Amino acid sequence: MTPEQDELRATVRKLLEREATPWPALVDIGVPALAIPEEHGGLGAGLTELRIVAEELGRVLSDVPFLGSAVATQAVLATGDEQLLPRLAEGAVAALAWTGEDGRWDAAACRGDLSTVDGRAHYVLDGDTASILLVAAGDGLYEVDPSDAVREHVPSLDETRRFATVTFDHTPARRLGPLDLxxxxxxxxxxxxxxxxxxxxxxxxxxxxxxxxxxxxxxxxxxxxxxxxxxxxxxxxxxxxxxxxxxxxxxxxxxxxxxxxxxxxxxxxxxxxxxxxxxxxxxxxxxxxxxxxxxxxxxxxxxxxxxxxx
Incomplete structure (x- = not known):
């Protein structure tokens, strides 16, 4: 690890020890912005820095929406779309819907065309609370207004992990671009x-x-x-x-x-x-x-x- 990476680890650990609700403080130190390019308000860091944060959050079983939002951010970066990046860098929580009821990793749970999506996604991390809702449908990534989808919280064995089922019924959507899962x-x-x-x-x-x-x-x-x-x-x-x-x-x-x-x-x-x-x-x-x-x-x-x- 570099000195900067060691400092990131120490800062996140101290913050988690100090804060009862750490997400706002994590936003303040730039955690959601780590992987986002600097020209879009991010810090331009890489996967190693994200893994450091994930490891520290895992130590205390933190319930902050880091994992799901980081994966959703990566999906946006993979499409090349730039519209959402400033909001994500500022700490907006994103959720990515992609999994069917059988838990398999594919985009078959939902279907999309140029302007709408249909289907039902299960096990969506922070899907009922995220302010940015993304859907992997077919070979593309779509953005849906959260108020246009039916979002249901689903209790799980691990109470520190928040899941939801999200249903789309000819829901208006914006296609961000192609996505390889x-x-x-x-x-x-x-x-x-x-x-x-x-x-x-x-x-x-x-x-x-x-x-x-x-x-x-x-x-x-x-x-x-x-x-x-x-x-x-x-x-x-x-x-x-x-x-x-x-x-x-x-x-x-x-x-x-x-x-x-x-x-x-x-x-x-x-x-x-x-x-x-x-x-x-x-x-x-x-x-x-x-x-x-x-x-x-x-x-x-x-x-x-x-x-x-x-």
């Missing part, structure tokens, strides 16, 4: 993998701290060799997840980081004992995030065919 899916998976890595790292930190505090037979349970070995194995998993998340191998990152977070979260439950299944302890939140994130943008087995042996 393949590269966009890769981008989304890399951001999600960074978020999963942050969550896994923090879950392990909390577990190590607890094993130093809990005593059994007159000594901290973390001093027992068997537990040392288990936590050492988890440390290796977290470090390999971070390597995968920051490498440009989307399928590898999605599969490996999903598996790592699920394993670390499960071990967090086990090593905390009875306290881990109480509502007050954060362990259940990491466990729920692990299972929810594993399915987001396609479960790991959907991505396995895209992994090519070296």
């Amino acid at each position: 393949g590269p966009l899916r890769d981008f989304a998976c890399l951001l999600l993998a960074a978020e999963q890595t942050g969550a896994a790292a923090r879950a392990l930190e909390l577990t190590v701290e607890y094993t130093k505090q809990r005593h059994q037979f007159g000594r901290p349970i973390g001093s027992f060799q068997a537990l040392k070995h288990r936590m050492a194995d988890l440390h290796v998993l977290v470090e390999t997840a971070r390597s995968a998340a920051y490498a440009d191998l989307p399928a590898v990152a999605k599969v490996h980081c999903s598996e790592v977070l699920s394993e670390v979260a499960a071990e967090m439950i086990q090593l905390h004992g009875g306290i881990a299944i109480t509502w007050e302890h954060p362990a259940h939140r990491y466990f729920k995030r692990a299972h929810s994130a594993s399915l987001l943008f396609g479960p790991p087995h959907h991505h396995l065919p895209h992994i090519r042996p070296s």
Whole structure:
């Protein structure tokens, strides 16, 4: 990491520790503007900076609308349309509708022509609250006035992730341009993998701290060799997840980081004992995030065919 990237990480972490509702403060430091070119009010940063922010948000399981809006912003950038970029740089939250009821990643859920879209999209990140609503339909990306669509909040296992079902019925739309979902899916998976890595790292930190505090037979349970070995194995998993998340191998990152977070979260439950299944302890939140994130943008087995042996 460069000194500037290290400073970005430190700034975001301090902000998340300080702010109860961090999105306005993240907007103030330019997080929504990171990937947008400077001529449109952005900062002209790259994917690495976005992954740093995603990792820090994952550590605290933040419920800010970063992931969905970042993917929607990338979709706009991919079309070459410039009209929405200044609003996005200023912090307007965007949602991208693209997934059918079966959860598969394609544009078949909706249909579009030059001026309207039809269909129903599921699992739309922040779809019921976003001020900019985008639709992947056929081979194009469309903008729809949110007030013209039917948006329904859908509760999920992970209460820190907001989903919606969005219905379009001959809804007026503006076509931004052609959109290839393949590269966009890769981008989304890399951001999600960074978020999963942050969550896994923090879950392990909390577990190590607890094993130093809990005593059994007159000594901290973390001093027992068997537990040392288990936590050492988890440390290796977290470090390999971070390597995968920051490498440009989307399928590898999605599969490996999903598996790592699920394993670390499960071990967090086990090593905390009875306290881990109480509502007050954060362990259940990491466990729920692990299972929810594993399915987001396609479960790991959907991505396995895209992994090519070296």
